[in-house]
Amino acid sequence: MHEVADMHKLTAIMSENEHLAGHNREYFDEVGLWTVNLMSAPGAGKTRLLESLLSAWPELRCSVVEGDMVGELDAIRLRKLGTEVFQISTGRSCHLDALMMGRLLDRESFSGKEMLFIENVGNLVCPAEFWLGEHKKVVLLSVTEGDDKPIKYPVIFRNCDAVVFTKSDLLPYVDFDIRKATEHIGILNPRAKTFSVSARNGNGIDQFKTYLKEELESYRSERGL
């Protein structure tokens, strides 16, 4: 009985989130802000990838939303690059949700910006279930985590647009088979693009940047921007 009540509660929460995320999406499209949600387990390299990417892409007019349970450590790192960063502290919640994002959109302005990165809270499960209104979802999987993670956490890999294998400089030291991981992702989600990068030596950063650049350009040209 309790289980049925819990299921109803969960369904109501999810549909409320979808509704609010739809409003966020309307806002993003109104102001022409192409938005990418970065998700991964804690420590997979989201902030470090942003640091490398934004350093390699100085002409990009972007802001970043940092989602963390506590503190502003990542925001401080990115502000050092001169990037505008908005912090959302989620407290006990292991993911960002559309209400948190909507409240931020109500109070902040993104004028002059063409792109928004959202660094979600480090977690391979919950962020997958909560659309924030973003246009693309990118999942990072570091080579230190094991190539079986797409099988063990299928939801996040099934619902994303791209997967970035991070820390490729560590491949000689770990048993991570990129071919095997790519194959598993392909079975779950044939349309997902895959990239392999190292923020430490810069390998692959250009390819990932080119992917985002082309997607951004096609969003902007579709909207006549």
Ligand SMILES: Nc1nc2c(ncn2[C@@H]2O[C@H](COP(=O)(O)OP(=O)(O)O)[C@@H](O)[C@H]2O)c(=O)[nH]1
């Ligand atoms: N060797 C190596 N370490 C990395 C790389 N990217 C991130 N790291 C390290 O992994 C740790 C977690 O990175 P961080 O970007 O904070 O992960 P986040 O929690 O996903 O934002 C830090 O110590 C980074 O310096 C990489 O490409 N190569």
Ligand SMILES: [Mg+2]
């Ligand atoms: Mg981080």
